[in-house]
Amino acid sequence: MADRQTLTGASDAAAVLFETAQHELRCFVGDPVASVEAALADSPDFAMAHAFKGWLYGLSTDKEAMPVTQACAEAAARLAGTERERTHAAALGDLAAGGWHRAGKRLAAHTETQPLDALALQAGHQIDFFTGNAEMxxxxxxxxxxxxxxxxxxxxxxxxxxxxxxxxxxxxxxAEKFGRRAVDIEPHDGWAQHAVAHVMEMQSRQHDGIAWMRDNEAGWTEGSFLQVHNWWHLSLFHYDLGETEQVLALYDGPIYGSGSTLALNLLDASAILWRLMLGGIDIGSRWSPLAENWLPKARDSNYAFNDMHAMMAFVGAGRDDAARDLLAAQEVAMRADDDNAAFTREVGRPATLGIKAFGEGRYADAVEALRPLPAIAHLFGGSHAQRDVIALTLIEAALRAGDGYLARDLTAKRLAARPASPLSALFARRAAMLPPPA
Structure with missing residues (x-):
């Protein structure tokens, strides 16, 4: 626990509750919102508790969470008694105003002198993830x-x-060494579990990945609010092996059986259904309820990465009205003075248009929109595994457009990068069957 004297406005009981909340967030388990709310109920002037609550809301990527984030930033700034507390308040203010990069830089400068501030490290790490800053x-x-x-x-x-x-x-x-060591220390560390899954995904170690997830299933599922994303990772291994029945069972069960309305869970649901659709799998009626839960966010365009996944659901469900609303919201978003305007202009808008074109069978248009993106897709956030859906859609669009030259080029590169992937081999075989250019 941090030195008791550094927690301005906290009673001993509130300090214990705050440490509980921090542990829950570090493991992605339990209910850190409830824990920090209990700390604030005990000590309303607890500056770091206000900051912590602000991070929980601000890193959700939900637009409706931003007023809470701003209120928490203001409360933390008003109550702050230490430089650490003032830094968290200022970084939260940056985030609430759409300044993702400013917030990340501020926290990085802070942890250069206070490297044991685990909350600053974790908040900064999440910002690096949401902005696609791999080096940081x-x-x-x-x-x-x-x-x-x-x-x-x-x-x-x-x-x-x-x-x-x-x-x-x-x-x-x-990466695998660090992740395995973390899980050995704390089996409930869902983020470390997911890091090793990412390694195995990138290396096309599907069977290793399935074993890795199944062997510690209780550790990353019990009480975990990251479990949907980790179930998604398990589904990716089955997807690459062509085991679509297992993928659909995971979707209907732990990935989206609950019909979550959280943006991060909606994103995973769209991402796996879209991959199945690319493979020609019958999705049945699954798109419609997912699209319904995306609808309230269609006019937000708060985070470009989410927009692309919302469009997948709208296209899959045939919701032209929602697709139009989303594109109109992006027009507004691109005129804003915040980081998401750049996320949208550079990657989010063309990605969303490419997804829409693909869903409407305009495969040449999808290729035109998506072709420049794999090299710059990190600019709108997410991980390599998540952004891979852009490359997958581009390959499938090239194949369906009959563009043999491009399809062979793309599939050869994928096969070189993922030689052990059955999906890579399937793409290469399909590309080889296309006639040469006239």
């Missing part, structure tokens, strides 16, 4: 790591974050 995903944690040791509470989470940062920089052996 690794380096933010690497710079702080020498100050940490196994006897410090939360050490496992630092290892798990470093594992994910290493994986996003293709340092797979080191």
């Amino acid at each position: 995903l690794r380096d933010r944690i690497a710079r702080a790591l020498p100050a940490w040791s196994p006897d410090i509470p939360g050490y496992h989470a630092i290892l798990g974050m470093q594992a994910f940062g290493l994986e996003e920089n293709a340092e797979y052996a080191e």
